[in-house]
Amino acid sequence: MLFDAYAEESLNGIGHVVQDIEEVAQYTEGLRARLSELFASTHSRFGVSFSVPPEGYFQVEGHFGLVRANLLYANEGSGTFGRVVLRKHTLDEQGRDAWPEIWAFRILKDGDVWESDSGPALYNERNTPNEQTCVAVRRLVESIVLSAMKPR
Template identity: 90%
Template sequence: MLFDAYAEESLNGIGHVVQDIEQVAKYTEGLRTRLSELFTSTHSRFGVSFTVPPEGYFQLEGHFGLIRANLLYANEGSGTFGRVVLRKHTLDEQGREAWPEIWAFRILKDGDVWVSDKGPVLYNEWSTPSEHKFVAARRLVESIVLSAMKPR
């Protein structure tokens, strides 16, 4: 496989990776707290238990099985971001345990929370007032539940 050279803007975008990751980590921690509160308040509606395991970003368990979310840091030239990847516990065709990816969303270093890998922007962790963050994050909760409902 052959690889291309990186554009100058991509190389300039990694100048402060440690600071960028620290900033994204603050935003993702606030989002995880908000998600926990929303899943707790909607338990009777969705029947999903939300926990924070020692390893991983969060975990859901309910009628649709077990879902684990992991936080990964990345950079695609436009800056550092956190990518929350959801994986569903299942069995493969040979009956072996598997954790296929079922969905992902992003938190950018400027605080934007994307409702998928490609957007749109749901709200901004830094500048959106708290009461509006909870309303906006409900769409994210519903998207997570819908992803968990996928058969595989």
């Protein structure tokens, strides 16, 4: 496989990676706390329990199985972001454990939380009023549950 050289704007977009990751990490911790609160308050509606395992960002378990979320950091030249990848436990054709990706969302270094890999932005962790944040995180919780419900 042949690879091309990176454009100058991509190289300039790398920025201060350590500082950027620290900023993103603050936003991701705040978001995880909000998700935990909302999952607790919607347990009777969705029948899904939320927990934070020693490894991973979070996991949800319920009638539709087990879903684990991992937080990965990346940079596409426009800045560093966190990508939360959801994987659902299933079995492959040989009956072995498998964890296929089922969905992902992003947290950008400016605080924007995207509804998926391509957006749109649901809200901003830094400066969205609390009422609007609750509505946006509720939508994120519903998207996570919907992803878990899909067969794999």
